[in-house]
Amino acid sequence: MDYTSLALITAIPFLVAPIYDSIERKVKAAIQSRIGPLGLARSFLQSWFDLIKLFSKELVLTSYGMALITILELLFVSITVVILQIFLITPQLQWVIALLITFLSISSAFSLIRAISLDNPFSSIGAFREFYVTLAVEGFFLSSLAIMLLVEEPIIIKMLLFCIAALSCYVLSGRTPFDIAEAEPEIASGVYIELSGPLLATTSYSLHIRRYVLAEILSYTLLKLIGIAGTGFASLITLLLTPITWIVLGVVSVMLGRTRVDVGPITLLKVMLILVFLMFVAMIFVVRLV
């Protein structure tokens, strides 16, 4: 693959993530009996317009540390998406998988650090909520993803791993019912409360990229499940499947209300433990068969 194609593939997420978000908004609006972003251009580009507008606003810093963490969060999530694109081109390189998982966890950690670094009671509550949700799924997500990408397993185990990955991708994308860290009506946007202008734009852009990463991982694992991953054609399918996965996740969120902080993470943890238990049972069963 030449450098131009490589650059194009790695640039795709940075360009299309806000576009996918705009489409999600339009689809959600249709389901909710609203008009949503008006006109053809805005249906695809509204989130870009929003980001540009936010970037043009006055910069109000509550602390310099906060600004640094926000920029670092964007940096690490960007590195993660670049590694993901490289992995898509060269899925056989195992060190790329190791790097991907490492940077996935680092970018997740920066998201948490940003949440707790705000000196505001609403954002403190939001940060704790983000912790609960992340703790409930992050470990299961990364380990199931690593197994799925590195090892060839029987279909039953693959299915269980895919369930864990799919549920984790949904939860970590911060959509309803797991958007408790921001929960606008309850804690006035929680972890976002002190962000405005360019800082809010940077955080929003990070979230778009993060959602892209999760949607693409979910698309890839789906292909892996049905056994067509690892080829150039599969990479192309993954890229085409990503917006569909993104929209499906968005549509699911429309059907649900926000969970409660003392119910949601615990329920998630229980579901994850059940899936892991089933996986162990399946593994024992497979080992005995062999």
Next chain:
Amino acid sequence: MSMKDVVKEIEGKVVEFGGVVETITDTAVFVEIPKERVKEFAKWLYNAGAFLKTCAGVDERSINSRFAVYHIFGLDEKGIDVVLRISSLEGEALPSIANEVPAAEWCELEARDMLGLHILGHESKPRLVLPQDWPNAVYPLRKDVPYDYRPPSSVENFGKELPSEVGLPVGPYHPILHEPEYFELYVEGERVVDVFYRGFHVHRGIEKLAESPRFTYKTIPFLAERICGICGFVHSSCYVLTVERAAKIEVPERAQFIRSIVLEIERIHSHLLWLGVAAHILGYDAGFMHIWRIREPIMVLAELLTGSRKTYGINIVGGVRRDIDESKKKKALDVLRNVREEFKRFVEVFTSVPEIMKRATGTGVLPKDDARALSVVGPTARGSGLRRDVRKDYPYFAYRLASFKVPVYSEGDNLARLLVRVDEVFESISIVEQLLDALPRGSIAVESYEIPSFRKAVGAVEAPRGEDVHFIITGHGRPYRWRVRAPTYQNIPALKIMLRNTPLADAFLTIASIDPCFSCTDRAVVIRDVRSGFRRFASLFEGRRYANK
């Protein structure tokens, strides 16, 4: 027990307590009790099943050189009000009945703030109604204070009464509060352990304004309608009902039907609006959007019948200004049929969303005993097992001719209050259909009337949020005293009980579950200086950093 027997029993008790019966009307008994024995009499009334509707302080110095407090009790089961007057000379103390009847706390504090009455037991309590920068010894509802008096604002007074410990500030501006109000939630982890409340930020001086030369009996209905942007027609209806009772005006039956029809349309739109807000709070925005879509034809229907989507302006003393003809009737029935079907489908989906049911069940519980002690009203009362509905208990307008159920749930939680409102939408649609079908012929307003001075009357109308109470002492050309008690005023004190031990996430649903209308509740006096308001707000938000700048 017949009405006559009830009145006789009250008369007997009044004599026993050394008081006198001033007036007896079809709907109320006005009594005066010596202030030394008012606590005992209030306790007897309360134990006899009466709910305290409100109390009203009145500056009667131009009539009899005294200040008076009127405690308005309602014997719901008997359908009669007992208005208990106590009075004193300027500077003399008046007893509080808040220990015997907890619901009296707020209205007594309001009488203290607005009239400077010395009410025993309330001396050291912080201001309830007047803003912190209001000058001392200026009491806006005294007759010698001009209605357009504007005190100079003093920024230094802000912040003195706030607790030194900072909890989680909710308000004065917060996404959940659609009007400015201030709650401070004290939390342990994610559980609320205590609440501090400060309201009355949006006083507009409406009671005082109505007593000014700028208004007359005929123009006050339009002022009353502006008390609230959601249930304004309730206030104008309650005002005209009270004036008509005081002046003994016989309103044509057709006008009474039209008022009831419009009141029910207002209830439908208000409940649908609230359900949307509740869905939004619970993060279920699809529900929020769809219920507002279903509500839209109701707004169009209101416009068809009254000429306006809101603030209808059709109430006048003695009748209404706009008739309903056959074509409107037919269109209205079509709209209601469609709304009922759509709403039925919505409720099926809404109550099947697991997060909605889980978050509403068992949260924000208000036990029946507390609901009784605080005399809460409307869906808040009916969700806690109290069967209180002015339309049934004190039938007015055309409600005695309509057949409808009063939905009551005993759980006292957020879900109970939600289900009360859902059931009431269906009942209201049915009431409008019945009244449209039975709309009698005839005129829609009396041709002339006279309103004698110094007559007293109490009117109550069932608003979407509960009982709205107006008390009037008539004057020359305009009321001598007009007291408005909105339903939210009665329900807010219950939030302290409802919020304790509630998960923080559900605290906001709990606040919303009383369907608070701060615009109705606040009504009176002054708009706070924006800059000083910001300084106080910022100080709560870890504001040392900002303050230093």
